[in-house]
Amino acid sequence: MDRSARAEAGEDDKADGRAAVLEAAARAFMQDGYAATSIDDVAGLLGATKGRVYYYYRSKADLFFDVHRESMRQNMEGAGRIALEDAPALDRLERMVRAHALLMMTHLPFQRVSVLGVEMHLAGSTTPRQRKTLNEIVDLRDAYERRFVDVISQGIADGAIRPLDVKMVVRGLLGALNWITVWYRPRAGETDANRERMADELTTYLINGLRRDEA
Amino acid sequence: MDRSARAEAGEDDKADGRAAVLEAAARAFMQDGYAATSIDDVAGLLGATKGRVYYYYRSKADLFFDVHRESMRQNMEGAGRIALEDAPALDRLERMVRAHALLMMTHLPFQRVSVLGVEMHLAGSTTPRQRKTLNEIVDLRDAYERRFVDVISQGIADGAIRPLDVKMVVRGLLGALNWITVWYRPRAGETDANRERMADELTTYLINGLRRDEA
DNA sequence: CGGCCAACATACTACTCAGTATGTTTTTCC
DNA sequence: GGAAAAACATACTGAGTAGTATGTTGGCCG
Numbered sequence: 086m087d088r089s090a091r092a093e094a095g096e097d098d099k100a101d102g103r104a105a106v107l108e109a110a111a112r113a114f115m116q117d118g119y120a121a122t123s124i125d126d127v128a129g130l131l132g133a134t135k136g137r138v139y140y141y142y143r144s145k146a147d148l149f150f151d152v153h154r155e156s157m158r159q160n161m162e163g164a165g166r167i168a169l170e171d172a173p174a175l176d177r178l179e180r181m182v183r184a185h186a187l188l189m190m191t192h193l194p195f196q197r198v199s200v201l202g203v204e205m206h207l208a209g210s211t212t213p214r215q216r217k218t219l220n221e222i223v224d225l226r227d228a229y230e231r232r233f234v235d236v237i238s239q240g241i242a243d244g245a246i247r248p249l250d251v252k253m254v255v256r257g258l259l260g261a262l263n264w265i266t267v268w269y270r271p272r273a274g275e276t277d278a279n280r281e282r283m284a285d286e287l288t289t290y291l292i293n294g295l296r297r298d299e300a
Numbered sequence: 301m302d303r304s305a306r307a308e309a310g311e312d313d314k315a316d317g318r319a320a321v322l323e324a325a326a327r328a329f330m331q332d333g334y335a336a337t338s339i340d341d342v343a344g345l346l347g348a349t350k351g352r353v354y355y356y357y358r359s360k361a362d363l364f365f366d367v368h369r370e371s372m373r374q375n376m377e378g379a380g381r382i383a384l385e386d387a388p389a390l391d392r393l394e395r396m397v398r399a400h401a402l403l404m405m406t407h408l409p410f411q412r413v414s415v416l417g418v419e420m421h422l423a424g425s426t427t428p429r430q431r432k433t434l435n436e437i438v439d440l441r442d443a444y445e446r447r448f449v450d451v452i453s454q455g456i457a458d459g460a461i462r463p464l465d466v467k468m469v470v471r472g473l474l475g476a477l478n479w480i481t482v483w484y485r486p487r488a489g490e491t492d493a494n495r496e497r498m499a500d501e502l503t504t505y506l507i508n509g510l511r512r513d514e515a
Numbered sequence: 516c517g518g519c520c521a522a523c524a525t526a527c528t529a530c531t532c533a534g535t536a537t538g539t540t541t542t543t544c545c
Numbered sequence: 546g547g548a549a550a551a552a553c554a555t556a557c558t559g560a561g562t563a564g565t566a567t568g569t570t571g572g573c574c575g
Binding site: 118119120121201202249250253254256257258259260261262263264265267268283286287289290291292293294295 | 483506
Binding site for chain 2: 531532533534535
């Protein structure tokens with residue numbers, strides 16, 4: 086094993102350690118909410134103790150921020166990037182909506198935590214460094230929402246979508262989709278086809294409300 | 301002042317005392333979330349101390365439950381009752397959607413708290429009495445959702461609404477509407493007309509996706 | 516093989532906060 | 546007007562918990 090391979094493996098192992106803690110945190114926060122979750126709870130999900138958590142993260146807030154960042158990354162890569170492809174606007178939008186719906190289900194812990202509260206923790210006692218991180222996360226969310234705004238605007242321009250208040254419709258659209266994290270819980274033996282059926286049903290409804298009436 | 305008038309005034313005063321505490325709790329929970337809000341915070345919003353809160357409520361959880369109950373009562377009276385009126389199903393649904401949207405804005409503190417978490421607190425350390433109260437609240441919510449399910453089913457039956465998965469669509473619909481509590485914050489000098497414009501825009505979008513294509 | 520460091524575990528501290536017990540003041544009612 | 550109860554305020558306790566300081570152990574490197 087040469088030096089670079091070793092270095093890479095070492096970084097992967099370290100990343101895996103962090104990722105395991107992060108995943109446990111996401112699950113714990115999803116169950117009980119941020120404030121009601123103790124670091125001991127997070128460690129408990131790993132069969133470990135506080136030491137392991139604090140080895141990778143400096144504070145509970147940092148853990149929380151990283152869950153958010155990861156969920157935003159998932160959204161951008163899974164759905165946001167579709168906005169930049171080369172296809173009719175309405176087609177892109179439909180695939181974005183479907184992809185977002187599926188993301189809510191397949192990455193439920195991260196998405197659920199992300200949905201239930203960023204701005205809540207702007208008020209609390211945060212250090213300047215944490216405040217900066219928080220602003221970055223808000224920016225990520227805004228950038229993601231803008232992808233939807235842009236695509237819908239393009240759809241209006243090319244006549245596929247009826248004229249409407251784009252910002253308001255995006256809020257409704259993403260609200261309906263994010264709400265999945267409230268009611269969806271994976272059942273035993275849940276299949277991909279099952280999730281796709283639900284995503285399709287919602288997508289059809291939400292896209293249908295945008296179409297120009299064909300008269 | 302005769303006996304009944306005095307008794308009534310006495311009850312009103314008592315009810316007002318409770319209501320003031322409840323309102324303060326709703327505002328506090330909305331700001332920081334349930335777990336992160338202390339009873340001292342609630343009392344602080346009233347310019348009072350713990351004694352006043354605990355005089356009307358036995359525990360923090362009871363306060364939380366009452367906020368939920370009140371928000372459900374607002375929904376049932378404001379929007380749910382429309383389901384039982386005598387009018388075409390799609391008309392009733394449209395007015396229910398609009399009414400729900402407006403409720404989210406005009407009763408923001410209660411609605412916001414109610415939206416962000418009932419089931420979260422089923423897990424925690426609750427007494428049997430609290431557990432019973434919690435189930436009653438869940439039943440209230442289910443009954444409210446059923447009003448929407450019923451009206452949409454009637455709309456499909458009379459041909460105004462295209463055939464679709466009713467439960468899934470109601471989840472999307474209420475998700476989009478409940479999401480209002482996430483992004484809406486009253487601005488200084490906010491007017492009723494302003495709120496109604498937003499409610500109308502959302503309602504149009506959400507109803508439009510349900511119509512049978514007129515071919 | 517011996518030292519060194521990564522990857523944790525353990526032990527402890529300082530603080531917050533729900534709930535209670537007990538005052539204190541203001542009304543109510545006879 | 547005076548006792549009793551309502552409507553609070555004050556003082557305290559015990560439990561939980563974020564963060565820290567300090568051990569401990571296994572693996573790798575020379």
